[in-house]
Amino acid sequence: MIADATATLESAGVESARNDAELLAAFVLGVSRGRLALIDRATAEQRDAFVRLVARRRDREPLQYVMGTAAFRYLDVAVGPGAFVPRPETELLAGWGVDLARELTEPVVVDLCAGPGPIALSVAHEVPTATVYAVEKSPAALSWLRRNAAELAPRTHVVAGDVTDPALLRDLRGVVDVLLSNPPYVPEGTPVPPEVARFDPATAVFGGPDGLTVVRPVIARAAELLRPGGGLAIEHDEEHATALPELLRADGRFDRIERHVDLTGRPRFTTARRSTDTAPWQTGSS
Ligand SMILES: C[S@@+](CC[C@H](N)C(=O)[O-])C[C@H]1O[C@@H](n2cnc3c(N)ncnc32)[C@H](O)[C@@H]1O
Incomplete structure (x- = not known):
């Protein structure tokens, strides 16, 4: 999922494609980015939600809008x-x-x-x-x-x-x-x-x-x-x-x-x- 999303974002010109794909996956799965490697499956709802969020980012909506918050x-x-x-x-x-x-x-x-x-x-x-x-x-x-x-x-x-x-x-x-x-x-x-x-x-x-x-x-x-x-x-x-x-x-x-x-x-x-x-x-x- 993350590899596909990274490719999608790269082709849309997003410079931080892998970073953004991982952060969106972690957001959808409700885990920190560092724990992504421990997750071996996602539900159908989680996969659909991820695809929708990646599409918004592909359309160059800021990552922070997509996730709803900016860390400061x-x-x-x-x-x-x-x-x-x-x-x-x-x-x-x-x-x-x-x-x-x-x-x-x-x-x-x-x-x-x-x-x-x-x-x-x-x-x-x-x-x-x-x-x-x-x-x-x-x-x-x-x-x-x-x-x-x-x-x-x-x-x-x-x-x-x-x-x-x-x-x-x-x-x-x-x-x-x-x-x-x-x-x-x-x-x-x-x-x-x-x-x-x-x-x-x-x-x-x-x-x-x-x-x-x-x-x-x-x-x-x-x-x-x-x-x-x-x-x-x-x-x-x-x-x-x-x-x-x-x-x-x-x-x-x-x-x-x-x-x-x-x-x-x-x-x-x-x-x-x-x-x-x-x-x-x-x-x-x-
Ligand atoms: C560059 S943003 C900074 C927002 C925030 N302080 C930050 O650092 O992320 C500038 C903000 O100034 C507001 N702004 C623009 N002209 C203004 C004015 N004449 N009086 C008060 N706020 C204004 C804009 O609506 C915008 O929210």
Whole structure:
């Protein structure tokens, strides 16, 4: 079954064909992937279910949609139509936020562009003393976020909001300790794999002509919401390794700007601290 599925997926251009076939088989059989070799038969229902799931993957539906969850740090985040599939590289940004929040007493943490919630819910799960706000605009993504929050970290505050709104989280101005964001950042027109083009919502992936349309307001909101000394991390396209630090410098309200690479060595997120010498209500230069 797995060999046939692997061949089917390979012929459809799925790069991780054997991996995906094994994970789908383990999913259908209700065992971990490592125990597959111990299973010597499948029922007719299990075989039919496997063939149906492999066909969905053959049509380039993301593996995580087919299985209903995406593994992210210590959580299985529920995903499906309307939800951006959490990526492994984002675990590093979430980890940076977790480490910083752990150093603080009862930190206030905000996740802008939360999607189904991997970053916010990881912080809430791993730092129980944190008060976490997860902000998302898309109604479909919000319903996944609410469902995941209820299941995985019920104390999380889910906020329906738009990062371009200057009044967003007004009551938290100048008191946020850690602000994390993985906004849409792919420049319009960039070729993307079929899974992304057909299934990830376009508004979750593309960030305008230069990819920075949503990043700019995220920086403005961060400058307003963070307390002096508070930490900011923004994920970005590898092409933005220079542009993002420049935007932060141009804003004038950040210091300690640092670039971080992902597991493949590509520039993936930038961190900064809200500088202590400008008040939250002072606007930056951009
Ligand atoms: C790249 S996805 C990231 C989702 C999640 N944080 C993650 O890391 O997997 C970007 C998310 O930003 C949301 N988004 C796009 N524009 C937004 C805006 N103006 N205000 C709030 N959320 C927005 C999208 O709906 C999408 O869920």
